[in-house]
Amino acid sequence: MSILVILLILAVPAAWFLVERSHRKTQTMAGGLHEDITLPHTAEWELYHNSFSLCSKKLRVCLAELGLEHTSHPIDLIETGSYENVSRRFLAVNPAGLVPVLVHRGHPVYESHDEIVYAARHAGERGRELLPDEDAAHALVKHWTDVASVVGADPTRGTEQRAGNCIPGLTLPIFAAMCQYIPFTRFVQGLLFHPQKKRPLILALLKLRGLRGMTKLPPAMEVLERSRRDMGRHLDALGEQLDRGGGPWIAGEHFTLADVSWVVILDRLIEVDWEEHFWGNGKRPQVAAYWERLQARPSYDSAILQARCETLEYGIADVKAAKNADPALRTALEGST
Ligand SMILES: N[C@@H](CCC(=O)N[C@@H](CS)C(=O)NCC(=O)O)C(=O)O
Structure with missing residues (x-):
């Protein structure tokens, strides 16, 4: 096989990798609400989460306790099947590649401990029971x-x-x-x-x-x-x-x-x-x-x-x-x- 053919064979995956990487920009994200980001959404509350992830469970329990209806977006992690959390689609939701992400009126909230506080503060009387003011x-x-x-x-x-x-x-x-x-x-x-x-x-x-x-x-x-x-x-x-x-x-x-x-x-x-x-x-x-x-x-x-x-x-x-x-x-x- 000529050197040219070998170079071509290597060039295809390398080009794929470079194109993919340019579409999968990653960065750490500060906790809390990001009003500067607006994601496609259909419901007031949406949750990107994984069945096994501890932090995702925390959000699911919290939303259930608060009685907040939400649209659910299950995201696989490798232990539950695949690296969907580093897919183009999910990195557009959270460039840190982490679940859970709570989305309120299209704006993401990052970090589960901030997300539960955010949800409680927007859930009226039941929210005040879960997060007392006193x-x-x-x-x-x-x-x-x-x-x-x-x-x-x-x-x-x-x-x-x-x-x-x-x-x-x-x-x-x-x-x-x-x-x-x-x-x-x-x-x-x-x-x-x-x-x-x-x-x-x-x-x-x-x-x-x-x-x-x-x-x-x-x-x-x-x-x-x-x-x-x-x-x-x-x-x-x-x-x-x-x-x-x-x-x-x-x-x-x-x-x-x-x-x-x-x-x-x-x-x-x-x-x-x-x-x-x-x-x-x-x-x-x-x-x-x-x-x-x-x-x-x-x-x-x-x-x-x-x-x-x-x-x-x-x-x-x-x-x-x-x-x-x-x-x-x-x-x-x-x-x-
Ligand atoms: N401090 C973050 C931790 C988020 C985090 O580490 N999430 C894990 C699941 S519990 C995750 O997305 N892991 C995916 C991975 O590391 O590939 C929070 O509380 O939301």
């Missing part, structure tokens, strides 16, 4: 919402300050399990176009190594162990708050944005089989009882359980089965105590 109650809700937020470009850091930032590390086992169902070819889009290359690289590595192989990767285990230790401390603090406030909810009598933010954290711990470790066998009884109350709310059923996708169901079963079959794996993930 100073002390407002400060309490804000504190517990902040602690549960996932914040920063690398959300595996800051685990001491935020239970939300413990979640990526504690999710690693189910990422490893879910990615087994996704063909390698689907990872290519992420590796080429994701604004934060570290994310697709980690997920591709988890696919390659699987759940057991993950426990032999020191950087993954370091994040997991730190997240496990710090989540234990956050759950202790949560139990103390439930005692101090008298319950049944974090801020006392009323269900608020603090509970919206925590239901998704406890749900993720259930999905990844951390329940027994954190509140099994009589450990942290306030948290166990709180979890029972959260599950009984209609919003948990409609916004979380009914939205579960197939790869998540497989992932839940695979993590449980692997730990039950292999006590050494359980010890590696949960520690020896």
Whole structure:
């Protein structure tokens, strides 16, 4: 084959890549409402979200609790099927390539912790119940919402300050399990176009190594162990708050944005089989009882359980089965105590 033919063969994918990259502009986006951006829309409220994403679940629970009707735009992430979040269409909605995005009258609101506050402030009386005006109650809700937020470009850091930032590390086992169902070819889009290359690289590595192989990767285990230790401390603090406030909810009598933010954290711990470790066998009884109350709310059923996708169901079963079959794996993930 002549050099010219080889060059032509290489030129086609290179040209494709350059054209695609020019159409998939990425950048980090500040949280809150962006009135300068107007997106195509048909409804007052629209939500771009993913079935498995913790922050997306937070928005779905919040909108269900507020009773805000909205148009739903499901977006796949690699663990649920493909890198739709770095497609041209979605990057036009959020150039950061992240879900969820709440859209109000065509204007996007970014960052889930800002989105739930924005939604509550536009939902009348019910919004004021979820986000009280009165100073002390407002400060309490804000504190517990902040602690549960996932914040920063690398959300595996800051685990001491935020239970939300413990979640990526504690999710690693189910990422490893879910990615087994996704063909390698689907990872290519992420590796080429994701604004934060570290994310697709980690997920591709988890696919390659699987759940057991993950426990032999020191950087993954370091994040997991730190997240496990710090989540234990956050759950202790949560139990103390439930005692101090008298319950049944974090801020006392009323269900608020603090509970919206925590239901998704406890749900993720259930999905990844951390329940027994954190509140099994009589450990942290306030948290166990709180979890029972959260599950009984209609919003948990409609916004979380009914939205579960197939790869998540497989992932839940695979993590449980692997730990039950292999006590050494359980010890590696949960520690020896
Ligand atoms: N701080 C952001 C975090 C957003 C975020 O990391 N979203 C994840 C899902 S929970 C995502 O879109 N991941 C896609 C990816 O990294 O490829 C928020 O609270 O909205």
